[in-house]
Amino acid sequence: MSLASPSPRALLLAAACLSGAAGAQSFDEVPFVTSADNVTLEMLRIAGVGSKDHVIDLGSGDGRIVITAASRFGATGLGVEIVPELVEKSRRAAQQAGVAGKVDFRIQDLFKTDLSPATVVTMYLLPDVNLQLRPALLKLAPGTRIVSHDWDMGDWLPDQTTVLPVPDKTVGLEKSSKVHLWVVPARVEGLWCGTGAATDTRLKLAQQHQVVQGTLTHGPRSQLVTGRLEGARLQGPDLGLEATGGELRITRAVEALGLPAGTSLRRAAGERC
Secondary structure (H helix, E strand, C coil): CCCCCCCCHHHHHHHHHHHHCCCCCCHHHHCCCCCCCCHHHHHHHHHHCCCCCCEEEEEECCCHHHHHHHHHCEEEEEECCCCHHHHHHHHHHHEEEEECCEEEEEEEEEECCCCCCCEEEEECCCCHCCCCCHHHHHHCCCCEEEEEEECCCCCCCCEEEEEEEEECCCCCCCEEEEEEECCCCCCEEEEEEECHHCCEEEEEEEEEEEEEEEEEEEECEEEEEEEEEEEECEEEEEEEEEECCCEEEEEECCCCEEECCCCEEEEECCCCC
16 A cells, blocks of 8 residues: 555455465455555655656555655645545645645545656565566656655565564564665567668667666667666666667677667567668
């Protein structure tokens, strides 16, 4: 559920995973629990939230993550929550904090939420739910930041993780929390063909989320390339790239192949240039 406050449903699922007692309680019997303030602030810090951001919190609980993003960092935000009482509580808290004009809270299924306006998505959900959301998250605009409290995204490894002490934590056995950050990578896998004076240039890339490897060919010469995407930019020891729409631009000269910075490539329409 949200980084600030797991919903009764999320807490029940967490308890079931930890104790093996799935089905022992109804959702209504699980208490509302908030996360520590240092976790909330770290989630916003690690995402670099600022005044130009729009934060969507999936499972917003009492609304504190969205309200903090607006009141302390100047962002706008949306909190999505399935418990009506928590949504009302969030709206009252936003009024009291003086940010009601910058934030909104909705009673909504998080799987039906339009995430496309977000520059930052925050959540406190269980691993299975994260994995169900992962395809939608990976379709967001390159550079969108995703932050999860405690739970990961399977083989989509985080770009950063911090561990914080939480002495009063009531969910789980450890008295600490992990905060994970992912930056949505551009989709660059496939064949790219040089344009203009670089028509004899080809770049074939394979991609595993933000990790990229492939072969760059210019005329008769080739070299292997590796790198890591951060949004639309790829940085590696062999190559620097920037993705813009259907084009890739080489941002750093490839001296071994005689390719200058600024060389442009377009995605191939088929299997050959």
